[in-house]
Amino acid sequence: MNWRNGLNFGQAKYEVIDRDTFIPYIRSDFRAVIPFEILIDFTEQRRNDLVALLKITDRVSKKSNIRVKKLCRSGESLSFSLEKERNLKDIIVKVLSIKTVQDCVNRMSSNSRENIPTLSILPSHTSNYSFPYQNSKRVTPIFAFELEDAVYCISHFGWKNIIFKKEIMPDELTALAIGLYFAEGGKVTASFTNSSPKIINVMLDFIEQYSNIERDKINARIYCHTRLQNKKKNLEEFWYSQVGISNYGSKLHLSENSRSPCGTLELNFCSQILKNLLCGLIKKAFDDPLTFDPKNIIRGIFSGDGCPIQQTKYFICHHITLDKNYWKSQFDFIDKLISRHGIQLKTVPSNPNKIKDQIRAVIYSNWYTNMYFMFLDPYRFELINREKFARRFLSLEKTRLFLSLEDGCLIKGIDLVNGLRPLISLRNHDFINLVQKSPKPNRKYEVQFSENGLQVRKILQDFLNNVYPKYRKELENFKVLLGKFDLLEKNNRGC
DNA sequence: CAATGCTGAAGGGTCTCATC
């Protein structure tokens, strides 16, 4: 090769091809320098704090990668490491951009609700904890370059380049991912744990859509009951078929406590930058809640962390468990979303000064609110809770009565006090009117539906006849699927 | 309808060690 001397000490060797392209000379420590004549096209001075965006092409395989590299002073030149590319024999480097560390850390601000610039939500530094960041420390800067429709990132001490799309759409998928990561995402590392393939798929879809992290490269591990320890292969095949992940840990994560028949999948994205991007999105949803459709975030949160609780025979409430240390901001976040639907969220215990250990946000919903909540479909991605909530609501006495009530039917006054008492609250909701038709002692009332009442009953009937059967069918299909992988339990505790 | 109490287990934090 026709090496010619560099400008610096005559020791840097490289071959300049073009204004921005060169063949590097790779030293024994896998470092190479950027030719001075190329460097000065990008920056006026050789400072210590520069970061470069380089396109590195392997001339044998013709494959190229765009990578962010921190530049280091090396004598009078600036060098970068090619250790990561040490397997490539014949490479050519094109300099795309050079910026100062400060410029790489600067983030644009944006109030856009149409397309959210990735750089407006990506934090400038990684933190050792997730949103809401209380007691969290800034750990290391995240260097970011915008190029065409992508953002290339690396953390200062990291060696994994992450590529994001330049803009994130505030659509359904993003809102769901925000809710899901808020509920189930790792607090310290970028991880995600869940036993529902549907939920895992939403998260993976989001990550694949907006980053270069692909699902078949993600590390996963299966958490399951000890009785499944001989079925590692079945479990892996099941999860591969459902979410397309093939990279599993060498051992199962066994526990006597696991209940899911297909185990719980633990994903490790191995990227602080990804975790921080997701936290940035959650923060955006918190700071500027009108950006996202709240019902999709709610669906994420409830599918992940919520559960419908049948408190009494007549009453269903909804729990979301909060983190003991961060409950206040978590509560505010959920409350902000829920209140936009006119639903009231409360904390238990109601007096925060009495907090011993467990804090949860609860929706103490009356029948009417619960019906609205059911139509909102908060548990959309959690088959079991989704069916459970619908089944419990549809079996409530008041629901059954409302569905079976005929417009214009006559009822006895005595029944209003006993079995048909729920009619009074239906009247209070203005769904029906009770018109007295005969006097004491054998009072009779005629049930007259209001227009609103007829309409709501029709929606509810449609739900009972068309929507709820689908929930059940999905649950059945899931059991059949488990059977195919020989994972169906005889006593079937998980379902 | 609202709030508190209780208990086994579900889910998530933390550790280790090699690597950059």
Place this chain on the structure above:
DNA sequence: GATGAGACCCTTCAGCATTG
């Protein structure tokens, strides 16, 4: 000194029961 990858361990919570 931070990150990535893997493995282990323990704290917080789901869901019901009871009381206000």
